[in-house]
Amino acid sequence: MQEMMKKRAIELLANGTCDRVLGWTNGDFAYDQTPALFRTEQELEEGFVYNGFSAANLSKYLVKECRAGGKILVFLKPCDTYSFNQLVAEHRIKREMIYVIGVACDGKADVEKLKEQGIDGITAIKEEGDTYVVSTIYGDKTVKKEDVLAERCVNCKSRKHMVYDELIGEAGDVIADCGRFDMVEKLEAMTPDERYEFWRGVLSRCIRCNACRNVCPACTCEQCIFDNPKSGVAQKAAANSFEENMFHIIRAFHVAGRCTDCGECSRVCPENIPLHLLNRKFIKDVNTFYGTYQAGEDPAAKPPLGRYEKNDIEPGEAGGVKA
Amino acid sequence: MKKLSSAKLNEFFAAIAASKALYLPVDNKSGKAEYKKWEAGEEMSKALNTVRSAKDFFFPQTENLMEFKMDGKRVEVIDTRAEAEDFVIFGVRACDAASFKILDSVYLVDPVDSYYKTRREHGVVVTLACGKPAETCFCKVFGIDAADPAGDVTAWETDGAYMLRANTEKGEALLDSVGALLEEGDEAAVAAAQAKTREIIERLPLSSLSTEGLGVGKTAELFDRPEWKTLSEACLGCGTCTFVCPTCQCYDVRDFDTGNGIKRFRCWDSCMYSDFTLMAHGNSRNSQVERFRQRFMHKLVYYPDRNNGTFGCVGCGRCLSRCPISMNIVKVMKTMGGKNK
Numbered sequence: 001m002q003e004m005m006k007k008r009a010i011e012l013l014a015n016g017t018c019d020r021v022l023g024w025t026n027g028d029f030a031y032d033q034t035p036a037l038f039r040t041e042q043e044l045e046e047g048f049v050y051n052g053f054s055a056a057n058l059s060k061y062l063v064k065e066c067r068a069g070g071k072i073l074v075f076l077k078p079c080d081t082y083s084f085n086q087l088v089a090e091h092r093i094k095r096e097m098i099y100v101i102g103v104a105c106d107g108k109a110d111v112e113k114l115k116e117q118g119i120d121g122i123t124a125i126k127e128e129g130d131t132y133v134v135s136t137i138y139g140d141k142t143v144k145k146e147d148v149l150a151e152r153c154v155n156c157k158s159r160k161h162m163v164y165d166e167l168i169g170e171a172g173d174v175i176a177d178c179g180r181f182d183m184v185e186k187l188e189a190m191t192p193d194e195r196y197e198f199w200r201g202v203l204s205r206c207i208r209c210n211a212c213r214n215v216c217p218a219c220t221c222e223q224c225i226f227d228n229p230k231s232g233v234a235q236k237a238a239a240n241s242f243e244e245n246m247f248h249i250i251r252a253f254h255v256a257g258r259c260t261d262c263g264e265c266s267r268v269c270p271e272n273i274p275l276h277l278l279n280r281k282f283i284k285d286v287n288t289f290y291g292t293y294q295a296g297e298d299p300a301a302k303p304p305l306g307r308y309e310k311n312d313i314e315p316g317e318a319g320g321v322k323a
Numbered sequence: 324m325k326k327l328s329s330a331k332l333n334e335f336f337a338a339i340a341a342s343k344a345l346y347l348p349v350d351n352k353s354g355k356a357e358y359k360k361w362e363a364g365e366e367m368s369k370a371l372n373t374v375r376s377a378k379d380f381f382f383p384q385t386e387n388l389m390e391f392k393m394d395g396k397r398v399e400v401i402d403t404r405a406e407a408e409d410f411v412i413f414g415v416r417a418c419d420a421a422s423f424k425i426l427d428s429v430y431l432v433d434p435v436d437s438y439y440k441t442r443r444e445h446g447v448v449v450t451l452a453c454g455k456p457a458e459t460c461f462c463k464v465f466g467i468d469a470a471d472p473a474g475d476v477t478a479w480e481t482d483g484a485y486m487l488r489a490n491t492e493k494g495e496a497l498l499d500s501v502g503a504l505l506e507e508g509d510e511a512a513v514a515a516a517q518a519k520t521r522e523i524i525e526r527l528p529l530s531s532l533s534t535e536g537l538g539v540g541k542t543a544e545l546f547d548r549p550e551w552k553t554l555s556e557a558c559l560g561c562g563t564c565t566f567v568c569p570t571c572q573c574y575d576v577r578d579f580d581t582g583n584g585i586k587r588f589r590c591w592d593s594c595m596y597s598d599f600t601l602m603a604h605g606n607s608r609n610s611q612v613e614r615f616r617q618r619f620m621h622k623l624v625y626y627p628d629r630n631n632g633t634f635g636c637v638g639c640g641r642c643l644s645r646c647p648i649s650m651n652i653v654k655v656m657k658t659m660g661g662k663n664k
Contacts, residue, residue: 028528029458032649035557056648061557111644116354120371120457123528137458137526201352207375207384209593211561211647229598232580268647270374270563272353 002050004168005103009048009073010041018073018099022061024054030125031111035061050075052127055108055150057264059083060217062093072098077105078172079152081162082260082296083217088163089299090258092220102161104169107145107153112272114148117141152263152276155180162297180261184280203245205271212248212265212275218255225250248278256282257305260296289313324508325487331504332485336361336413338501343447344410346380348373358412367414371457372639376569377419380412381442382426384566385590388438388576392584403586407441411497413449417472418462418639420450422569424473425637428630429572447493450474453520459640461529461653467637469524470517481512488513529653534634536661538627545624546616550658555615557648562593564642564651565618570635573599594618619655 009021025036025047035056038044057080065072076084081102087093114122114134121137132148134141157180159172187195210226213219225231226247261283265275286293290304290313327335339345340361348356348368356370358377390401423443430439450472453460462469471477475494479486486508489495498505524530537545565571575592578585592599594617600607608614626635642651 027649028643028653032643032651034649034654037553037556120455121523121527122458137523137528138455205351205353205357207563207566209561209563209566210596211559211563214559214561215647223597227597229601268559268561268563270567270645272355 001103001169002048005050005075005101006044006048008101008166008168009038009044012073012099013041013044017071019070020065020072021048022058022065022072022074023048023050024056024058024075025049029122031109031114031122037065050103052107052109052132052145053111053125055110055267057083057215057217057262059087059093060215060220062087062098063220066093066097070097073101074098075101075103076161076164077103077108078159078161079105079157079260079262081164082158082294083262084296085162085299086258086260086296087217087220089296089301089303090220100164102164102167102171104167104171105159107149107156109145109148110150110267111148113150114143117143117148119143150263151266151274152261155182157261157294163299181280181284183274183277184284187277187281200245202273203248205273206248207271208247209270211268211270212273213251215264215268216251216255217260217262217264218258219251248273248275252278252282255279257286257293257303258295259283260294285318289318324510324513325489325498325505326508327485327487327505329480329483329485332367333363335501335504336365336367337363338504339411339413339497342409342500344408345413346410347413361413371453371455371460372416372418372641374641374645375567376422376639376641377412377415377448378422378426378569380410380446381423381439382430382572382574382591385588386438388587388589390584390586404438404441407445409445409447411447411449413478414451415448415472415474416453416639417450417467417469418460418637419569420448420473421462421465421467421637422639423448425570425626425630425633425635426572428633447476447497448474449476449478449487449494449497452477452479452516454480454516456520456523456527457640458528459643460524460527460638461532461640462638463524463527463530464532464534465634465636465638468521470520479513479516481509481516484509484512486513486516529638529640532653532656533660534623534656537623537656537659538634539624539632540628541624542620542628545620545659548659551612551616554650554655554658555612558595558611558615558650559647560595560597560611560614561647562591562595563645563647565593565595566591567641567645569637569639569641570622594621619652619659622652623656623659 012018021038024033026049027033031053033049033054035058038048058074059080088095119134119136119141122134123137124135126133130145131142155178156175157178158174160174161171259279263276269275286304293304336345345361346358347361349359349365350368351357356368356373358373387403390403392399430436452472453469456469475491476497477488477490487498489498573592574589576589578587595614608617622635627633636652
């Protein structure tokens with residue numbers, strides 16, 4: 001797969017289809033890949049990588065790249081194509097400047113899950129069928145891919161690309177019964193006090209690093225209100241602990257109806273806060289009250305929270321707890 | 324050298340907690356280790372390190388400095404500091420213990436930061452030697468010995484016991500206060516544990532990382548290197564690296580309008596943020612390349628320049644495992660330094 005992608009990228013660079021390639025490059029331990037731009041054949045030969053740890057969603061980088069001009073080749077996994085479409089719909093990126101190669105994905109691994117199995121001192125990782133062979137300074141270990149699947153991939157909603165100019169690898173289908181709302185339903189079934197405890201519990205770990213916001217393809221404001229020193233809401237901390245909670249709640253509201261559920265927020269959170277659950281609650285509610293809608297599926301679709309219809313649900317009709 | 328039987332560990336914690344607040348790493352609900360106040364029934368985490376560093380104890384993420392109350396033209400300044408309590412931190416690793424020295428070199432020099440100083444004076448640090456370092460560890464590169472950490476007391480986990488060595492008067496006093504639980508220590512067991520750890524450290528992939536080409540006097544040579552642009556290209560500009568870092572020491576001071584007065588607080592700041600060191604004229608670093616460069620130049624050049632060559636990094640590896648895009652100080656050192664590219 002990686003070699004096919006690399007070869008094709010070199011061809012497309014050579015024939016002028018693109019002048020740079022957005023992909024992933026290897027780090028020190030096989031799992032620590034960094035998104036990278038490749039401008040020459042040599043750079044691709046030396047650094048390009050695609051494997052079970054190429055997790056980062058590259059679509060948001062295109063906002064910056066489109067401003068730089070030229071023509072960009074980007075590799076997108078199925079879930080990343082939803083973000084891509086959403087960015088096109090919001091006029092944040094220019095479709096005609098980008099050549100999209102959709103790449104097949106059977107789920108990405110989370111190195112933290114390897115560590116939870118007591119695997120430490122990792123020096124190399126090799127894919128062999130449905131397993132990873134992990135070399136460590138304490139000896140080699142073999143783990144099943146499904147046992148170290150990233151949280152978001154456990155409930156993968158789609159292996160089908162929503163947009164591409166060409167595909168590498170076998171395309172899959174939308175997975176309707178992926179169970180991604182199971183945990184939301186559990187939270188809904190809690191009493192308000194239990195739910196409050198749950199959220200205060202997980203959000204109390206927040207260190208306000210803003211990684212969730214900065215990685216989020218739906219967060220592309222020129223200047224976030226939390227970065228505006230005049231807004232009166234600090235971006236760093238925390239006049240009181242409630243501010244952290246408000247940051248996440250406000251962010252979830254702002255991306256409601258636009259969040260494609262790519263799961264980057266939870267992937268990057270250094271404190272393992274399940275932030276995707278906030279977004280999934282909004283997605284589920286939008287589905288319930290405005291009809292099934294998947295952001296990023298169709299860039300021409302009218303967003304449910306961006307249109308008005310006479311029979312739209314009225315405040316109060318949705319139920320919930322009255323203050 | 325003293326010895327504590329592992330079976331008596333909880334008794335030991337209870338004895339300390341009877342007179343002082345005791346903090347140690349415990350696993351939180353996400354399965355990650357964080358420092359928590361010990362209570363009966365609390366189990367010490369087996370994790371190599373905590374997600375957040377131990378600097379929080381001396382330099383908390385946010386703290387109230389003072390309050391102002393207005394009454395007409397009269398402004399009353401209120402010192403809101405509470406009486407500091409004595410506390411003990413158990414299980415600090417060698418890297419974090421070394422970071423305290425770096426923080427001291429900033430906060431305990433003139434003008435002394437009295438908020439920081441008070442906490443340093445009231446805290447007793449019990450370090451725990453590492454037994455199973457990870458691939459992300461590179462403290463050795465900065466002359467830190469994970470098998471012999473600093474602190475007021477140093478502890479080693481050996482077969483069925485903890486060996487404890489007091490390094491300071493504060494440490495002596497702590498061990499004396501729980502003397503009834505301790506036996507005579509076993510130097511040979513410690514030496515064996517140290518040898519084992521040091522042997523592992525030699526084999527760690529980053530132990531041979533070189534600092535050549537970095538450090539004192541390298542500002543002019545490194546500042547305009549074109550690689551800063553490529554290294555920072557994927558940086559999200561979030562503050563993760565700075566907030567999990569045990570040596571990042573920058574803060575911002577802000578006023579919070581309570582409606583009938585002002586609370587002045589300080590909070591950690593991050594050189595990765597767009598309003599870092601924002602002044603009346605604007606910002607001195609407008610692009611992410613400049614902000615990114617600032618972070619690494621500070622650790623690898625500016626700090627050594629002012630501190631006899633000591634680097635501002637302790638090799639704990641937190642930024643390696645937490646950065647959303649896996650860009651980190653090791654990759655910068657390999658690119659900018661002379662060797663090990």
